[in-house]
Each structure stands twice: as structure tokens, then as C-alpha cells.
Amino acid sequence: MLIHWKSHFLWALCLPLLTISRSLASETFEEELTVRALRDGKVASRFSFTTILDGETPRNPQNLSVEDTSQHYTLFPLTLGQILREYAVTEMHLSLNAGKWNYKRWGYPDEADVGSGAELWAWMGDGGVSTVDERWRGLRNGLAGLFCASLGSLDELRTTSPSFSFTPQGGVPDSPFPYAIRHASLPSEHVCTENLTPFLKLLPCKSLSGIASLLNPHRLFDADWHGMGLHVLWLPDQGVQVRLTFQSVADPLRPSANKRDWSFASIFDRTIDRTCPSATSSRVAVALPINEAYSIHPQPSSIEQDHAIFNLEGQNAPLDVSMQWAAEFEYLATYFRTAETPLSVRRTLQGSSQDLGKLSVFITNDGTVEIQAAYLETMPWIVQFYLHTMTFHVDGVPRADLVHNISYIPPIPHSRAMTFQAVLTLPSRSTVHLSIDITKAFLRYTEHPPDAQRGWDLSPAVLVPLGPGAEGRGRRIYTPTLLVDLATPDFSMPYNVIIFSCSLVAFIFGSIFNLLTRKFVVLHAESN
Amino acid sequence: MKLLLDVGLVFPVLVAGRLLLALTNLSGVLKHNHQLSSPLTSYLNLQEGIYLFKNGIDPYSGGVFRQSPLFLALFTTVLPTSRTACSIIWTLCDAIGAWALVQLWRARQRVAQTSRDGLIAAAYLLNPYLFLSTLALSTSSFENTLALLSLLFAARGLASPSLLAAALLLQLSLSSVLLLAPSILLLASSPVSQLASPRPFVGNGKKILPLLAEFLVYTTVLTLASTLVSSGWAWIPQTWGASLTLPDLTPNVGVWWYFFTEMFDHFRPFFLMVFSIHLVIYVAPVCIKFQYDPLYAAFVLLGVLGTFKPYPTMADPGLFLSMIAIFPEIYPYLRYPIVTTLLHLHAALLMPLFHHLWLNQGTGNANFFYASTLVFACANGAALTDCVWAGLRIAIGEPQDGYVVVQE
Numbered sequence: 029m030l031i032h033w034k035s036h037f038l039w040a041l042c043l044p045l046l047t048i049s050r051s052l053a054s055e056t057f058e059e060e061l062t063v064r065a066l067r068d069g070k071v072a073s074r075f076s077f078t079t080i081l082d083g084e085t086p087r088n089p090q091n092l093s094v095e096d097t098s099q100h101y102t103l104f105p106l107t108l109g110q111i112l113r114e115y116a117v118t119e120m121h122l123s124l125n126a127g128k129w130n131y132k133r134w135g136y137p138d139e140a141d142v143g144s145g146a147e148l149w150a151w152m153g154d155g156g157v158s159t160v161d162e163r164w165r166g167l168r169n170g171l172a173g174l175f176c177a178s179l180g181s182l183d184e185l186r187t188t189s190p191s192f193s194f195t196p197q198g199g200v201p202d203s204p205f206p207y208a209i210r211h212a213s214l215p216s217e218h219v220c221t222e223n224l225t226p227f228l229k230l231l232p233c234k235s236l237s238g239i240a241s242l243l244n245p246h247r248l249f250d251a252d253w254h255g256m257g258l259h260v261l262w263l264p265d266q267g268v269q270v271r272l273t274f275q276s277v278a279d280p281l282r283p284s285a286n287k288r289d290w291s292f293a294s295i296f297d298r299t300i301d302r303t304c305p306s307a308t309s310s311r312v313a314v315a316l317p318i319n320e321a322y323s324i325h326p327q328p329s330s331i332e333q334d335h336a337i338f339n340l341e342g343q344n345a346p347l348d349v350s351m352q353w354a355a356e357f358e359y360l361a362t363y364f365r366t367a368e369t370p371l372s373v374r375r376t377l378q379g380s381s382q383d384l385g386k387l388s389v390f391i392t393n394d395g396t397v398e399i400q401a402a403y404l405e406t407m408p409w410i411v412q413f414y415l416h417t418m419t420f421h422v423d424g425v426p427r428a429d430l431v432h433n434i435s436y437i438p439p440i441p442h443s444r445a446m447t448f449q450a451v452l453t454l455p456s457r458s459t460v461h462l463s464i465d466i467t468k469a470f471l472r473y474t475e476h477p478p479d480a481q482r483g484w485d486l487s488p489a490v491l492v493p494l495g496p497g498a499e500g501r502g503r504r505i506y507t508p509t510l511l512v513d514l515a516t517p518d519f520s521m522p523y524n525v526i527i528f529s530c531s532l533v534a535f536i537f538g539s540i541f542n543l544l545t546r547k548f549v550v551l552h553a554e555s556n
Numbered sequence: 557m558k559l560l561l562d563v564g565l566v567f568p569v570l571v572a573g574r575l576l577l578a579l580t581n582l583s584g585v586l587k588h589n590h591q592l593s594s595p596l597t598s599y600l601n602l603q604e605g606i607y608l609f610k611n612g613i614d615p616y617s618g619g620v621f622r623q624s625p626l627f628l629a630l631f632t633t634v635l636p637t638s639r640t641a642c643s644i645i646w647t648l649c650d651a652i653g654a655w656a657l658v659q660l661w662r663a664r665q666r667v668a669q670t671s672r673d674g675l676i677a678a679a680y681l682l683n684p685y686l687f688l689s690t691l692a693l694s695t696s697s698f699e700n701t702l703a704l705l706s707l708l709f710a711a712r713g714l715a716s717p718s719l720l721a722a723a724l725l726l727q728l729s730l731s732s733v734l735l736l737a738p739s740i741l742l743l744a745s746s747p748v749s750q751l752a753s754p755r756p757f758v759g760n761g762k763k764i765l766p767l768l769a770e771f772l773v774y775t776t777v778l779t780l781a782s783t784l785v786s787s788g789w790a791w792i793p794q795t796w797g798a799s800l801t802l803p804d805l806t807p808n809v810g811v812w813w814y815f816f817t818e819m820f821d822h823f824r825p826f827f828l829m830v831f832s833i834h835l836v837i838y839v840a841p842v843c844i845k846f847q848y849d850p851l852y853a854a855f856v857l858l859g860v861l862g863t864f865k866p867y868p869t870m871a872d873p874g875l876f877l878s879m880i881a882i883f884p885e886i887y888p889y890l891r892y893p894i895v896t897t898l899l900h901l902h903a904a905l906l907m908p909l910f911h912h913l914w915l916n917q918g919t920g921n922a923n924f925f926y927a928s929t930l931v932f933a934c935a936n937g938a939a940l941t942d943c944v945w946a947g948l949r950i951a952i953g954e955p956q957d958g959y960v961v962v963q964e
Binding site: 474515517521528533540 | 613617821923930
């Protein structure tokens with residue numbers, strides 16, 4: 029009896045040990061804020077919050093049928109972790125942006141995902157009890173709930189698999205089954221406070237302390253450009269990494285026409301009063317101007333490669349970094365004659381008719397070397413390409429030889445989206461003009477959105493420079509989104525149409541059968 | 557003019573005129589026109605399919621290309637694809653159609669040559685519904701020519717060519733299966749006009765089953781050939797399936813597109829079934845009623861197709877209207893030819909106008925064009941019912957004073 033009781037006691041002692049053994053995998057949290065002044069006087073800031081789950085691997089999809097190990101996290105966001113485990117997501121990237129990133133003036137962004145609206149892409153392994161598409165649906169619905177965004181609308185109509193342009197950024201565990209990508213974007217998604225609040229809840233210190241205390245919605249959503257991102261990767265030598273990012277482009281010139289001086293107080297209307305105790309590293313990096321007289325306050329902790337570094341550990345007084353220039357800002361036309369990036373893309377949809385149009389893409393290579401670039405175009409089925417009308421001109425001369433490796437997945441009406449990928453050779457110092465005729469679909473009246481006359485937003489195209497030596501290699505360049513005007517039926521009269529058409533059919537049918545079934549007789553007119 | 561018609565010069569002159577017209581740049585303007593080519597017959601879609609096929613992408617994996625794989629086989633091997641060459645091929649195809657119509661008329665009259673030949677050729681080659689569709693390079697021109705050839709061979713009693721043409725036509729358009737019954741009846745009897753003297757079916761009824769079997773063999777072989785060309789069965793739902801499920805709601809001159817644009821999702825399958833069956837319902841009554849003149853039954857069914865088929869173009873009612881030329885015996889018994897003509901004129905003028913106002917100008921909405929297609933359907937229905945009436949009424953003959961002809 030005593031022995032029996034003892035074994036129970038030991039068992040009871042071991043139970044919590046067993047359950048917490050997984051949580052012993054150490055978690056680290058780092059946060060960083062990068063601020064850099066842009067050439068046109070605006071200030072780009074990038075917040076990055078990184079949590080690493082040491083030694084953890086993404087869930088193997090083949091184990092989806094067996095119950096998952098329990099999840100105990102201290103810093104890692106549990107709500108996100110549950111979604112990732114439930115759908116066995118190896119890698120995923122979500123971005124919610126508002127505005128148009130101006131590559132020409134602002135250069136490459138710190139975080140590549142700057143396409144307007146919502147964009148979600150994920151790599152998942154196959155071979156589970158549920159298919160990749162089923163888990164993709166679960167993932168986007170889960171994230172839609174988590175971020176209060178209309179990600180549920182990223183349905184089959186918008187989902188594509190552009191494996192060429194969106195390669196995994198981390199590692200993928202070995203598996204006998206292939207990994208597949210699912211990508212969807214929703215350019216009409218509006219990003220606002222209701223998305224930022226759940227974003228902040230995923231951070232260990234919320235917005236109470238650390239650099240996250242600068243995330244003031246009143247100022248962020250007033251910026252010229254802003255966007256948030258969520259990136260989940262697997263780093264084989266470290267573990268699962270979750271990185272939450274927030275980028276914004278503020279305009280200090282807005283209140284004062286020629287003073288581009290900025291400070292935390294002026295951009296965010298807040299200062300960093302406390303450090304986040306959970307963070308193992310917490311720092312602010314400010315890019316220092318070259319060949320210009322400036323002053324920065326307070327004194328940075330250190331200077332690394334033209335960046336002033338402020339370490340927040342042990343910070344007692346509120347930190348309000350500010351920067352002043354000696355000279356007043358002047359708009360110089362010469363600034364913008366040369367682009368910050370060697371490649372720039374201009375994409376337009378031409379034609380005023382509601383049934384036909386032409387997609388016209390101008391890609392300029394300002395560099396001195398020839399660049400190979402992958403071009404990706406994804407369209408919902410409402411816009412269909414006439415691929416046989418594709419022309420490719422360099423400065424007016426037809427150059428069909430510059431397009432190769434075309435892969436094209438045609439759209440299926442009412443369901444699958446179209447994917448067009450090609451590798452383009454972009455000669456140095458020249459503009460390449462790609463043009464394709466398109467046809468606009470006619471939708472059922474139930475398929476139109478409530479504001480049908482507004483038109484449909486089309487996802488941005490993506491250009492990825494490839495090949496050794498290309499500047500910005502592997503960094504995606506998003507084009508602005510397009511708006512397509514589709515023909516609309518009359519929404520007020522489905523009953524009328526059904527009645528008119530059916531009456532006409534019945535009338536003709538009746539007349540013919542009346543003639544066919546009745547006999548002709550000759551009557552004497554007077555007897556009538 | 558009389559002399560021209562007599563010496564048979566009119567046919568070469570008309571074809572030469574049409575060829576000159578084909579060489580102008582009109583096809584570039586007309587090929588986008590929704591009234592002249594439907595998603596199932598559009599030249600742009602054909603070119604896209606050929607391009608995808610040549611580049612190793614299955615054209616049937618998407619929703620743009622909905623034409624028969626036989627077109628892919630022809631245009632990637634034998635036929636050229638440049639627009640000028642195509643314009644000439646399409647015009648020659650129309651010339652063959654006109655020739656078939658003239659021969660059909662001669663077979664019906666059992667004479668080698670008549671003074672009406674030139675007029676009948678002109679009725680086909682100068683019919684604006686037909687020649688504008690041909691200028692727009694719509695493949696419905698091929699469908700019309702095959703339909704006429706099938707009827708011509710049937711009228712001459714050539715079973716195999718007729719059934720082969722009918723099987724080819726079925727590959728291009730599923731709805732044309734309606735023409736099979738009158739074609740087989742025509743093979744089993746004669747094309748000579750019996751409208752004025754109705755009698756029970758006099759042909760050889762035993763021939764019908766072997767003819768049907770032969771048709772099935774041709775269809776199977778062509779279906780297998782199509783499958784071989786497109787290396788898979790995916791073409792069937794994309795081509796034949798499209799006429800049953802209507803995935804593409806691009807406006808056309810028919811009654812289906814706006815009806816199914818505005819249809820409630822719950823009732824869509826039901827009404828698709830109703831509209832498909834509605835077409836088939838006409839076959840038996842028309843063939844039974846006109847059993848003494850199967851060519852006339854075929855003519856009436858062409859009228860039904862022109863009015864009610866899922867993806868019609870102007871060329872479908874156009875064929876019906878041109879065929880009226882070979883039935884001059886019914887003219888005195890038409891009740892309202894003027895009204896029908898005016899309805900056609902009204903619809904033919906309003907449709908392009910309202911289409912332009914809706915899609916290009918943006919000053920009219922879809923109801924404008926829908927209304928004009930309703931008028932067009934009325935015009936076709938009026939012509940059809942009038943022809944059915946006249947075809948039956950002719951049996952009674954001219955009324956005498958003091959007597960009237962009515963239906964009981």
C-alpha cells in the first residue's frame with residue numbers, strides 16, 4: 029500500500045516536469061529600430077522584433093494525424109504558435125501595407141515585402157492527412173482572425189504558386205514529400221489601427237516598454253507609407269524564428285517646409301521611457317548622413333559602419349533621439365534624375381473599353397551592367413492574357429530574344445488565378461517595354477463586390493533581379509497595383525431578366541408547338 | 557442583270573468581291589466584336605490556343621480556348637495562321653457554303669441549272685450576318701459550311717460524306733447534334749419539296765439504324781483523334797461542356813448570357829438543364845410534322861438553333877435567313893414578312909449601338925444591350941414561327957372566296 033502511494037506521488041511529481049520539458053527550449057527576444065533619412069527629406073524607420081525558439085523545428089505534416097506536443101511559451105506568441113503547429117507551416121510571410129513604396133526616391137526597403145495591401149505566402153510540406161490547400165485555407169482564416177484583416181478573402185481566386193520568385197528564406201526540414209508554396213495578395217486591403225492592436229499583443233512587452241512604445245497609431249497611420257509584417261522562418265542551426273516588423277516613412281517636411289530635422293518626439297510623438305525586460309538585445313540604429321553637417325542627440329553608445337547605435341539596456345532616462353542638419357533642405361531636381369535602385373518598373377493598364385485592354389510594362393535599367401530578372405505577374409481570372417499578342421521592345425526595337433523561361437498557368441473562370449513568370453534580360457541603360465493584350469471577363473451578378481462600379485484591384489507584379497553581380501540580387505521589387513474596370517450587369521433586376529427571357533422562350537416555344545400540334549381546317553366564312 | 561444571273565457569272569463575281577473585302581483591314585476591327593464571334597468561335601481565342609499549343613502549354617487547362625482540338629491540328633500543320641491567309645481561307649469556306657446552298661436548291665428542284673442560282677448564291681454571300689462574321693474570322697463560318705455540306709450530301713444520297721460532315725460539325729459545336737435527325741431522314745428519303753402535298757414518311761426506315769451507327773463510328777473516331785491531338789480528355793469539358801454549363805458570360809446575340817448573368821446561384825444548374833433540354837425538345841415534333849420534307853425540318857431546326865443556342869453569333873440566324881432563299885414555294889403563305897424584316901433591321905442596328913454604349917462609351921448599361929438581344933430573339937422567333945406556319949399552310953392551297961383557313 030505504501031509502495032503504491034509512493035509511486036503515485038513520484039508520478040505526480042514527474043508530470044509537471046514532463047510537460048515543461050519542451051518549454052525548456054530557451055527563447056530569446058531581440059528588438060531593433062533602424063532610422064534613416066531618405067534623399068527626399070523623409071525619414072524611414074523600421075521596427076524589428078525577433079523571437080527565436082531555440083532548437084525547435086516546424087511541425088512535420090506527416091504527424092498531423094497524431095496529437096501534437098503541448099505548447100508552452102514564455103516569449104513566443106502562443107496564438108501564433110498554435111496556428112503554425114495546427115497547419116504545419118514551415119515558413120510564412122504576411123505583410124499589410126498602405127501606400128506605394130517609391131523605389132526611385134527611397135531605394136530598396138529594409139523589409140522586402142512592400143506590395144500595397146495584404147500579402148501572404150507560405151511554404152508547407154506535403155504528405156499530411158490534410159492537403160496543402162486545406163491547410164492554406166486554415167492558415168489564412170486563422171491569421172485573418174488573429175490580425176483582424178480580410179485575409180479570408182485570399183481565396184482560390186487569388187491563390188497562386190510562384191515558387192520561382194518566392195523562394196524559402198530560411199531552411200526546410202528534410203522530407204520525402206515535396207514542399208509547396210501558396211501565395212495570395214489582396215491589394216484593396218486597408219491597413220489600420222485594428223490590425224496594429226493585435227500585432228502589439230504578440231510582443232512580450234506589448235507597447236508598454238522598449239522600442240515598441242514608439243508604435244503610436246496616431247502617428248504611424250498618418251505617415252506617407254506604413255506597413256507591418258510577420259515573418260516565420262526555420263533556421264536549421266537556431267530554431268524557429270518569428271519576426272514582427274513595422275516600417276513607416278514619415279515626412280518631417282510636412283510641418284516645416286525646409287527643416288528635415290527629426291526626433292522620436294516629432295515622428296512618433298513618444299519617447300522610450302523604459303526598456304523591455306524580456307529583451308536580450310534592444311537597440312536603436314540611426315543611419316548617419318555622408319558629406320553633410322549634422323548633429324545627433326543624445327550621444328550614441330557606439331558608431332558602426334555609418335550607423336549611430338543606441339543600446340537601451342541600462343537606460344534610465346527617457347530616450348528621445350533627435351537629429352539636426354546644419355543646412356536647410358532644398359529640393360534639387362538632380363536628386364531625382366538618377367534612381368536609388370538600378371531597376372524601376374512602370375506598369376499600366378491601357379484601353380477605355382470594358383472588354384479589352386492592354387497591359388503595358390516599362391522596365392528601366394539605369395545600371396551599367398546587363399541584369400537578368402525574374403518577372404512575375406499574377407492576376408485573378410477576371411483578367412485574361414492573350415499571350416500570343418505579347419511583344420517585347422527595347423527602345424522601340426522588337427527583341428523577342430530577351431524573354432525566356434516563360435511559365436504560364438492559364439486562369440480557370442470562376443476559380444483559379446493566372447500565373448505568368450518569365451526571365452527577362454534587361455540591357456544596361458535602356459528601357460524595356462513589355463505589352464500584352466488582355467480581355468476582361470464578364471461576371472455573374474453575385475460575383476461582383478458590393479461597390480462593383482469601383483472596379484477590381486489587381487495584385488502588384490514582382491521583379492526579382494537574378495544572377496551574380498546584379499545589384500539588389502534576390503530582392504523583390506513590387507510594382508504599384510492596378511485597378512481594372514469590369515462591365516457590370518444591372519444589379520436591380522434579376523427577376524425582370526428571368527421573367528423577360530423566360531416569357532420570350534415560352535412565347536416562341538408555345539407558338540411553334542401550337543402550329544405543330546393543331547390541324548388546319550377550311551371553314552365556310554358565313555357559317556362563322 | 558438577268559443575263560448575268562443566267563450565264564453563271566454571278567457566283568465568281570461575288571466570290572471575287574468577297575475576297576477583295578477580305579483583304580481589307582476590316583477583320584482587325586471586327587474580330588473583337590461580340591455579336592460576330594462568341595467565346596466558342598472567336599479568332600483571338602483560336603490564336604491564343606494555337607500559341608499555347610505550340611509552346612507546350614495545354615490550351616484546355618485554362619478557360620480562354622474553347623474550340624475543337626481539330627482546329628489546333630489543322631492550324632499547326634496544314635493551314636497558315638497569318639491574318640491575310642486566314643481571311644482568304646474563311647472567304648473560300650463561305651464560297652463553298654454558297655456553292656453547297658446552290659447545289660441544295662438544284663437537288664431540291666431536280667434540275668441541273670436554274671435562273672435562281674445566282675440569287676441564292678447572293679443570298680448567302682451578301683447576307684451581312686454571314687459575311688461580317690466571316691470578316692471577323694469567327695469559326696461559325698466553318699460550322700455553317702459543314703452544316704450545308706452535310707445537308708447537300710444527304711440530299712444527294714451520299715451517306716458517308718454527309719455523316720462525316722455531320723460528325724465534324726458535332727466536333728465544332730455540340731448543339732448541332734439537332735441536325736442529325738433530319739439529315740438521316742433526308743438520306744432515307746428525298747430532298748424534293750413535298751410541302752404542298754403532305755404524306756406519311758415514304759423513305760426506307762430500315763436505313764436509319766445503320767446510318768446512325770455509321771455516324772457514331774465517325775464521331776468516336778474524331779473524338780479519339782481530338783483526344784490524341786490534345787493528349788487528354790480535358791478538351792471535352794472545355795468545348796462541349798461549355799455549351800452546357802456556360803462558364804463564359806461574354807455578351808452575345810443569344811438569350812442565354814444575360815439570363816445566366818442575372819441568375820440566382822441556387823437555380824443556375826436547374827435553368828441550365830431547362831435551357832439545354834429546351835433545344836432538344838424541338839427535334840422530334842418538327843421531324844414528325846415535316847416527315848414528308850426532312851430538308852424543311854432541318855431548316856426549321858437551324859432556325860431554332862439560331863434563336864436559342866447557347867453561344868450564338870450573327871452567323872447562326874444568318875444561315876437560317878439565307879436558307880429561306882431555297883424555299884420560294886412558301887413565300888405566298890408568310891403572314892408577316894414585313895414585320896419580321898423590320899424587327900431584324902431594328903435589332904441589327906440597335907445591337908452594335910447599345911453594345912458600344914455599354915462597354916466603350918459607358919453611357920448605357922447592360923439592360924440596353926439585353927433589350928436589343930431580346931428584340932433580336934423576337935425577330936428570329938417571328939421568322940421561325942412564320943416559316944413553320946407557311947410550311948404547313950401551303951398544304952391547304954390558296955383560299956377560295958367565302959372560305960377561311962384556321963387551325964382547329
